[in-house]
Amino acid sequence: MLSALASVPRYPCAQLPTPVQRLAELGRALGIPELWIKRDDLSGTLYGGNKIRKLSFLLGQALEEKRHRIVTAGAIGSHHSLATTLYGRRAGLEVEAALFPQPPTDHVKANLAANLGAGAHPIPLRSPIEVPFVLALRSRRSGAMLIPGGGSSPRGAIGYVEAALELAEQVRTGELPEPDLAIVPLGTGGTAAGLELGLRLAGLRTRLLAVRVIDRIIGNATTVVRLAHRIQKEMHRFDPALPWVRVGRCDVEHRQFGGRYGEATPAAIDAAHQARALEGIELETTYTAKALAAIVCRAREGSLPNGPILFWNTFSSVRPPGYDPTGAAIRHLLPPQWKHIFDDENMWDD
DSSP: OGGGGTTSOOOSOOOOSOOEEEOHHHHHHHTOSSEEEEEGGGSOSSOOSTHHHHHHHHHHHHHHTTOOEEEEEEETTOHHHHHHHHHHHHTTOEEEEEEEOOOOOHHHHHHHHHHHHTTOEEEEOSSGGGHHHHHHHHTTSTTEEEOOGGGOSHHHHHHHHHHHHHHHHHHHTTSSOOOSEEEEEESSSHHHHHHHHHHHHHTOOOEEEEEEOSOTTTSSHHHHHHHHHHHHHHHHHHOTTSOOOOOOOOEEEOTTOOSSTTOOOHHHHHHHHHHHHHHOOOOOTTTHHHHHHHHHHHHHHTOSOSSOEEEEEOSOSSOOTTOOTTOTTTGGGSOGGGTTTTTOTTTTOO
């Protein structure tokens, strides 16, 4: 099945396959006999996380189409924007990033510093509402290619169809048992949609639980299912013989959101602490710690399946160049609207 993706253009930025490992200590603490992790935090040497699989296909598309500029969007601490800048610049492309506010944790500030230091051309926004209008205008210019937030286009999300097929191969070779349930954060939906489709194509019985970390109008089951159908159509452009499968549902956990994007909830902070203390694995509180918090919550409720549970780590364990929450090296690059971001932690509060 992996050979079906061979004709889709890609840029070599992903280090695959990513490993799987058992979380014995954390599983013991939570009462989960078979708790496993998929280490997509190790997906790249320059920067890791789930964005790298998507960028492999998106940058491949940009280079095939002879584009010279990427236009994308995200929050000020966006992992997607940072990854796009790092790998886009390495591929010889200019990167423009329309960025909107989020709670400025140290991790958010450090990501922003790394993004600007890597060469992103920032477009400061006051609200996510402005994103569609700004991207529509910027992407019309000659040589520009639009990459939506999170890289969650049908082409980009093929990266997570491939990830599910990769997991199936790891199950087949005995690296881990077939999971009863896989848990992944749900933001713009590309990761969840690609996995839902890929799990069905691979013939795995694994159910997916997508843990919402963004406003419900963006992160919801309908969005994921619709994107999965669009991914399948995109794949058939390259391989008409690929079998059609039905993705009719996506289970979404809504309780870990926290009220606004980027809010560090007590449950997420506690989950991140447990992962670090028991397994030496770093998470962040916008995405991955909330996904792990859903596992913790369901373990305490007794609502997890009895079989193996797989936590899909979409964070990067590789710190990029210029990752500094003080922003000392990039203050001269800050747009006027962001001059005080590294001084006033409450500047974005409502």
